[in-house]
Amino acid sequence: MCGAESADKALELEIREKVCASISPEDAKGFRPLPAWAESQAPDGRRPASVPAEFPQSLELYRAAVRVRPAHELRTIALQPLGDFSSEQMRVLELLREYAAIFFQLPARLEKPVPLGPARTDNQTPNSREPLPASVPTGLYRNLPLGHRHGAYDKQYNGDRVMTELLAPRLPAGVLLYFGVTQADLYCGDLNYVFGVASLDKRVGVYSLARYYPEFWGLPRSEGDELRGLRRACKVLNHEAGHMFGLRHCVFYGCSMNYSNTLQDLDGTPMHYCPVCHRKLMWNISFDPLKRYAELRGFYQRNGLTAEAAWLTERIQHWKTVAAQEALAKVDDE
Numbered sequence: 291m292c293g294a295e296s297a298d299k300a301l302e303l304e305i306r307e308k309v310c311a312s313i314s315p316e317d318a319k320g321f322r323p324l325p326a327w328a329e330s331q332a333p334d335g336r337r338p339a340s341v342p343a344e345f346p347q348s349l350e351l352y353r354a355a356v357r358v359r360p361a362h363e364l365r366t367i368a369l370q371p372l373g374d375f376s377s378e379q380m381r382v383l384e385l386l387r388e389y390a391a392i393f394f395q396l397p398a399r400l401e402k403p404v405p406l407g408p409a410r411t412d413n414q415t416p417n418s419r420e421p422l423p424a425s426v427p428t429g430l431y432r433n434l435p436l437g438h439r440h441g442a443y444d445k446q447y448n449g450d451r452v453m454t455e456l457l458a459p460r461l462p463a464g465v466l467l468y469f470g471v472t473q474a475d476l477y478c479g480d481l482n483y484v485f486g487v488a489s490l491d492k493r494v495g496v497y498s499l500a501r502y503y504p505e506f507w508g509l510p511r512s513e514g515d516e517l518r519g520l521r522r523a524c525k526v527l528n529h530e531a532g533h534m535f536g537l538r539h540c541v542f543y544g545c546s547m548n549y550s551n552t553l554q555d556l557d558g559t560p561m562h563y564c565p566v567c568h569r570k571l572m573w574n575i576s577f578d579p580l581k582r583y584a585e586l587r588g589f590y591q592r593n594g595l596t597a598e599a600a601w602l603t604e605r606i607q608h609w610k611t612v613a614a615q616e617a618l619a620k621v622d623d624e
Contacts, residue, residue, distance in 0.1 A: 298345075302326075305346045309542055309566055317565045317612045320605055322544035344549065347538045352570045356536035357491040359574055360466055365396050367531070368465045370457065371403040372472040372496070382499070383471060385520060385593065386527055392585045393528050394535075395577035396466065404456070406430060406447060406474055430456065432477070449476040449487035449496055457494040467534050469527070470496035475506070485526045485556065488533040495530045499523055501553060517594050522553070525561055532567065535574055542566045561590075561598045562605070579609055 306326055347355075367390050371383060383400055391398035431447045452470060461468045469488075476498045478484045486497025500506045502522040504515055525546055532547050540547035543564035550556040563571060572579060583606050590599035 302346055305348055305351075306542065309346060309348045313565045314612060314615065316608055316615065318543075319608045320601060321564050324541055324543060324548075326541075344539045344541050346541050347570075349566065349569055349573065352536060353573065356570075356574060358466065358493055358535055360396060363464060364466045366465050367391070367394060367396055367398040367467045367469065368401050368462060369398065370401045370460075370468060370470045372452070372456070372470045373403070373406040373474050375403060375473060379473065379499070382520065382523065386471065386523055389524050389589060390469075390527060390531065392582070392589050393524075394531065394571070395575055395582050401462075404460070406452075406456075406472065431474075446475045446477045446483065447472070447498075449478040449484055452476075452496045453487060453489060453492070453494050457496060458492055461494060466493060467531055468494045469531060469534070470494070472496065472498050473500055474498060475500045485550065486530040488530040490533060490536055493534060495534050497526050497530050518557075520593060521561065521595060521598075522556055525556060525559060528561075528563070532563070532571070535571065537567055537570055540564055540567050560601075561595070562601070579613070580606065583609060 303326055310323065369383060369387050369390065371380075375383065387398045387400045390396075430451050431445045433445050452472075457468055457470050476484050476486070476496065478487050483501070484498075485501070486495060488495030488497075499519070502519040504511055528546050529550070537547050539549045540563075543566065544560055545564035545567055546559055546561060547563060547567045548555075548559045550559055562568075568579070571577075583602055587599050587602040587606070590596070590602065
């Protein structure tokens with residue numbers, strides 16, 4: 291490892307140690323600390339491709355870098371359906387709207403669907419084009435060769451272009467976060483698929499529900515699929531919206547802001563933010579943590595997410611102790 295890389299690694303470890311030391315034992319209860327990645331774990335001394343090169347983002351670094359914050363006239367989260375949705379899928383979107391409002395403690399609304407619309411593809415230029423609304427750009431998708439298709443999914447949409455060409459120009463007045471949701475499959479750059487993509491400063495993002503349900507894989511529905519799909523959709527919503535609020539991938543604890551590359555990764559991450567990411571969001575939005583936790587628990591109970599509800603029952607008790615300890619420490623400092 292060269293001198294610059296060694297210095298970067300030393301700084302990374304220093305920040306990790308300071309951040310983790312700032313979290314009290316009571317605040318850390320119920321969270322799994324993540325080990326620091328070390329070059330010695332790889333036989334060739336290089337970081338595996340599956341491990342993103344994430345620099346730890348402390349609360350201080352977050353405060354200095356964040357660009358998206360609610361204001362009096364800019365507080366609404368808008369979920370924008372993209373493409374076709376069945377009545378059942380629209381009910382899932384309504385649950386996601388409710389979840390977004392509770393998780394981020396901000397007003398959330400569901401917009402009228404906007405077509406994604408085929409016309410010209412990323413890898414094909416036909417002689418004629420189907421008519422589309424003037425506000426819908428063309429060339430947002432690529433056709434998939436036969437060996438790369440899943441069930442009826444024969445195309446993928448370019449997540450970056452959906453954000454910049456479809457969503458960004460339509461960003462409604464008074465909307466803080468404009469979040470596209472689609473049943474279409476997404477890809478981004480060299481990645482052959484993504485669950486979602488979001489901008490750290492443009493206030494737009496998009497994510498796909500396609501891979502969360504068995505239909506994508508050509509399989510029939512079975513018991514538990516609806517609940518599993520809702521859990522996955524909620525995780526990716528709070529993850530991608532977290533990026534839109536300036537949070538980077540979390541390297542401190544098991545957290546919904548952890549990097550996920552596969553459905554197995556996604557299913558293995560918790561629904562909640564860790565103490566570090568929670569405090570970033572609390573600083574940004576200025577919500578009442580106990581009110582938020584109680585409302586999240588109610589949402590989970592109403593929708594059969596029993597493990598998450600049980601976890602929050604314990605978390606609420608831990609947070610009451612944390613809040614009391616911090617209030618006492620503040621008095622002592624004064």
